[in-house]
Amino acid sequence: MNAESEIVLQLSQISKRFGRLLANDQISLELRRGEVLALLGENGAGKTTLMNILFGHDVADSGTIALFGHPLKDHTPRSALAAGIGMVHQHFTLADNLTVLDNVILGTEPLWRPWQNRRAARDRLMQLSKNFGLSVRPDARIGDLSVGERQRVEILKALYREVKILILDEPTAVLTPQETEALFATLRKLTQSGLSIVFISHKLQEVMAVSDRVVVLRSGKVVATVQTAATSPAKLAELMVGQPLPKMQREAMTPGQPVLTLNKVTVTASDDRPLLENVDLRVREFEIVGIAGVSGNGQGTLFNLVSGLAAPTQGTIELYGKPIAAPSPLGMVQAKVARIPEDRHTTGLIPDMSIWENLILETHQEPGFSQHGLLKREAAHEYAADLIQSFDVRCPSPDAIVRLLSGGNMQKLILGRVLSRNPKLILASQPTRGLDLGAVTYVHQQLLNAKARGAAVLLISEDLEELLSLSDRLYVLSQGRISESLKPEAVSVRDLGLMMAGKPGQVTDAA
């Protein structure tokens, strides 16, 4: 909005230190009435810390917060709510077993009143829902709702409490493109009604699309505050990373022999619910095949299947043209399948063990690393030191505990562990989630290099931009069913979004 609008929130010189890490360093920013202020920065830039301070979860070491011109003291989440600050967290804070209406009024009514004024509450909820285009079913149980619907409930919950300032933490991470569009339309309506919004994101396109002004954070500092209209994605990326990003080298190649083939694979859960249904899939040498979809639509099962953790209920998996009789993680490792799991902390690595111990996790039983039941510690150390160097892992030594590394360095460890073995098949699930732009580029380049060496790559991702820029072919996974093979250049983001939502060919009333 215009520069003369009233300043509703002013942060001055906020600093917060966690141990040796200065998470926020003298951050100052102001939020004006009726604007969308984007807070842009990579993971670890200090966005979340700043918002936790604003919402009262954390206390700043120094600096002041002023709301509508009044300084805030003894800040707690309760007082933040009372002062009109609402926050929609990345991970929703709704009670799954209650209805939408119950969730919205939860905490707004006095505890000891024997009755609830549900009719009035419902009317107000429906009014808000209508005014801002946030359609919800008040009597539906939260557990039955989609992620997009849950987010609408979260926003309504804040509006019901008459917030003046709404903080959205990475709100689009879990949405389809259509749902994202709808969210942006809502945000515009909200600002027109006088609300101020802080939009936290690391996605440049979205920041460009939705915000009025952008505050760019890097390593805990404000590096720039710019009008969105006067900047460009490339400019913002450079501000965010601090240097121009290297260009990826992508070449079209002729695919070779099939490496991984799924024939009519069905996997059912223990309660007979189908997790994957009749999935046909083929990945060949020299190609990257992308799997698009909103998480929870069978990606996890597909990953477990190919990584050896699950077996098909029906159908067959073939590796190098031969069916796999009894899949096991070790069997897959020995068959030169590189597996890059979605969750680095719980599946990929053992955070409380050292770097060298993590690097030999899959291969410690091989003669290079053990003999007569004893580990060859020197060999493992040397191997770790080599990988640390060739994969540019920033760490004090191979003996360092993995927990202390950054997300990007953890991912480099996993990449080093699996890619240094010249795998024939690479299975990667969300390999760049939570990484900063530099690390994302690095991971992408590694996958492209592997493809150029002749590896087959199966890339499961929720990031459409990533899929479209890397994949030679694409499949969409929705409710356990897989689409036809698609060419990224021949399919629009809008069509992909519809297929992800499970309604190919339909036109929705979204946006």
Place this chain on the structure above:
Amino acid sequence: MQLSQLRLEPRESTPLWLAAVAPLGAIVAALILCVPLVSWTGVSPFQSYGVMLRGAIGSGFAISETLSRATPLMFTGLAVAIAFRARFWNIGAEGQFYAGAVAATLMGTGLITLPPILMIPLILTAGFLFGGLLLLLPALLKTRLSVDEVVTTLLLNFVVLLIVSYLVEGPLKDPSALGWPQAVPIIDQGTFPNLLGRSHLGLIIAVISALLIWLLNDRAVLGYRMKAIGANRIAAQFAGIPIDRIILATALLSGGLAGMGGVSEVAGLKGYLSLDLSPGFGYTGIIVAMLAQLHPIGVLASSIFIAAIYVGADAMSRAANLPSYLADVIVSASLLCMLVSILLTRYRVRWK
């Protein structure tokens, strides 16, 4: 509220001096915390602690008493430490201890007679197998049917005690014991030689076991896998480590160590199996292992510490007429203080 001003922030690394000082600090803190209780009995705490210290380590006799009391704790402490490191919650060291003692009694009371050089290893092996196989049952229930091992190992303790009760009243009862419920004594060839006072060969076996486990933890593939499973089972499974097999191996080792403890107590100290062979050595082993932060060498130290408190408290109660239950209080306070000190080595406290 004042408490809300206290925050814990994780440390990136623990300074070496802190890791070394923290256990000692915890013990000092525990002794200080118990001062009011000791004073309440009407004796000066300095005097009581002085008597306790002299009673525990003040003479050759005191030291030998402490060491012989520490020996069974070393075995059960090692048993618990090795299992807990793999996150296999063996609460049943008490039962495995008795199983080992039963094995020693079955093999060592005249069934076979061999020279000591063969007899002692034979009953140790039998005790190891009895203890290990006993724990294999909960381990199999866990790996096959996901039955919680905390419940099964704990309840098996009572089953074993009832079986022992039957044995010492019935088939294994010593007819020359004037009707006391105790088993036939171990033959001379199976009896452990004494070292100093009442301390015996079991101490040396415990120390060697601790060293071997240290080696296993630090150098062996099995130890590495046990650690990996304990630290992150999901990642270990994902990496292809055979979880079930490692859990079973861990159970065999853990139960076996506790079983050897039972052999050592019967053949080294008491001479015969009875129902009061263990005043809860299996449960105290959990405290020993926690105090040692699951490190085998730490287990040796914490066993001696806890044994010293019990032996010292006995001396104190004789000299100053204090209840020896004070020892239980001091041991419990030490454990609580140790848990706090572990927390403080990982987090720093900040006041805001």
